[in-house]
Amino acid sequence: MSKVFVIDTEKRPLDPIHSAQARQLLRNGKAAVYRRFPFTIILKKSHSDLSVTPLRLKLDPGAKTTGIILVNDTTGEVIFAAELKHRGFAIRDALTYRRQLRSSRRSRKTRYRKPRFLNRIRPKGWLAPSLQSRVENIKTWVNKLRKIAQIEAISQELVRFDMQLMRNPDIQGKEYQQGTLTGYEIREYLLEKWSRQCAYCDAKDVPLQIEHIHPRAKGGSNSITNLTLSCEKCNTKKEIKDIKEFLKKDKTRLAKILAQTKKTLTDAAAVNTTRFALLEALKATGLTIETGSGGLTKFNRSQQNLEKTHWLDAACVGKSTPKLIIKGVKPLLIIANGHGTRQLCRTDKYGFPNRHCSRAKFHFGFQTGDIVKAVVKTGKKVGEYIGRIATRATGSFNISTKNGLVQGISHKYCSVIHKKDGYSYTQ
CATH class of the missing domain: 2.30.30 (SH3 type barrels.)
Structure with missing residues (x-):
């Protein structure tokens, strides 16, 4: 199970301990509760002779949820696990609502005033508030955990889909892409894009094959935009037929597949936009930083037969910690709610004031x-x-x-x- 964090009388982090040991310290009056989430105790007497084992913090940043774990690199034991749910989309909706109110107010009872948004200079590296909040949430939790645990290294999943490796698998310095990992980047991208089901019959929980929408025998390319997922039955039935010929009796599905080939991954775009901003923020901590791709994460997870969850994805990031001990670990579910609003006057849905805030x-x-x-x-x-x-x-x-x-x-x-x-x- 997840350990209990311990700090000494000087608020310096010590080795996390088992919950039973923490209960005994609290019962005997040798420690007190310092923080509830994550649960941390503080010792009442100093122990200067205690050695502290360095830990690695692993992050799997996502558009909606980020996986966070602390792991002992030497033993592979997962000390702490959490899943952090972001509020980026709530921020986006709030900004849209505010913009609409201001736009209507300008033109409702006053002379027309042009919206002023082109006279503001954005600093280098500026991100939209909905994206910046994701970076700030992760930075906050990195700093929280550093205060109660001896963290000396960080692993981050930098890219969900390594497009460069997908185009050229022989890039130097990326040896893991060779051999048993070949194709993991492409397969993971397609699984995400096509919702892990057959594009032709919607079959789920069956072995899926990578299939060319426009067959190679008729000039189709290996481009990612020409690939989809198909069950063995549909793939055999389609053979080298063009998709328009294969689905000539199902115009609705044909239109859906053709539209899906052009569709971008909104969540993946959000992750890709913030990934380097997060990397720079982590580098500012001065700790050793390791990065990995989504394909490598999936490869590590499948090698150890682990479920696909956010915190287990975080545990499998990078090349470090090849063997994990996760028995009894239960993740802490964290939801970012923000600190409320600074509005002193609440409005109804039309933008008119209807109540006051202290x-x-x-x-x-x-x-x-x-x-x-x-x-x-x-x-x-x-x-x-x-x-x-x-x-x-x-x-x-x-x-x-x-x-x-x-x-x-x-x-x-x-x-x-x-x-x-x-x-x-x-x-």
């Missing part, structure tokens, strides 16, 4: 989004409640628990378990 974020030492434990001993709401709070200036808070919303809990009964940090967690 300028003060903190009330009685609490902030909306904090995870608290409330123990109520008197009154109608006697009980123990754990969840996120919504604060009020009156001191009467609402707590969102697993069993529903509990309203009207006084701040006097609340104690903070985990301060709001812009993320929600599920173990």
Whole structure:
């Protein structure tokens, strides 16, 4: 199972320990809880003679979810695993909504004013906010983990599909592309593009073959745009027929396949746009950086017969750690929610103000989004409640628990378990 992080009295990271050992330290009063997510304890007495084993942080950046693991390179033991869900698409939708409101406001009750967006100079390396947020989320978690674990190296999946290797498999310095790994880049790209099913009959969970849409016997090329996936039955049936001849009785599927050949991968485009920005951010840490491709990740995963999940993909990034020990590891599910909004006036769907927000974020030492434990001993709401709070200036808070919303809990009964940090967690 995932280990518990330990820091000493000077807040320096020590070797992670088993959860049973952590419980014993807490029970004996030798340690205290320092952080809930990821769970970290702090020792009450200094231990200067303890040696610390260096760990490797592995990242599998994705458009929607990024896999994160900490692994011991020497033993191959996975110490910590997490899946970080980004909010890039939510940011995009919020910016679109704001732009539409401003555009309508300019022309609704005022003289026409041109939108001012071409008079701003973007710095070198600028990324759209929805893309930059992905980079910032990963940077945040790299810094969080470096404070509680002795990280000395980072592995990043730099490219999902190595287009250069797909065009020229004999590139020098890329020996892994030869032999048993040949074709992994192309196959992984096609599996992603064609949703891991036969293009002609939608068959899933069957062996799929790479098939030429326009047959090579009739002048078709090996270009990635001329390739698709087919089950053995459909591939045999199609033989060297052109796709228009093969699907002449199914015009709908023909149109769908031809449109899919021209379709780009939106998620892959987002990853490709941010990959080098993330690489530069990781280099700024001063740690040793290893990079790998998606094809190599899949090869490593298939060699060890592992499932396809985000955190296991992260574990298989690069050439390091050829053997993994993942028994009992359960990933921490992290969702980026942001820190709310700075709007002081909420609007309805037409853009008209309908309610006011307080300028003060903190009330009685609490902030909306904090995870608290409330123990109520008197009154109608006697009980123990754990969840996120919504604060009020009156001191009467609402707590969102697993069993529903509990309203009207006084701040006097609340104690903070985990301060709001812009993320929600599920173990």
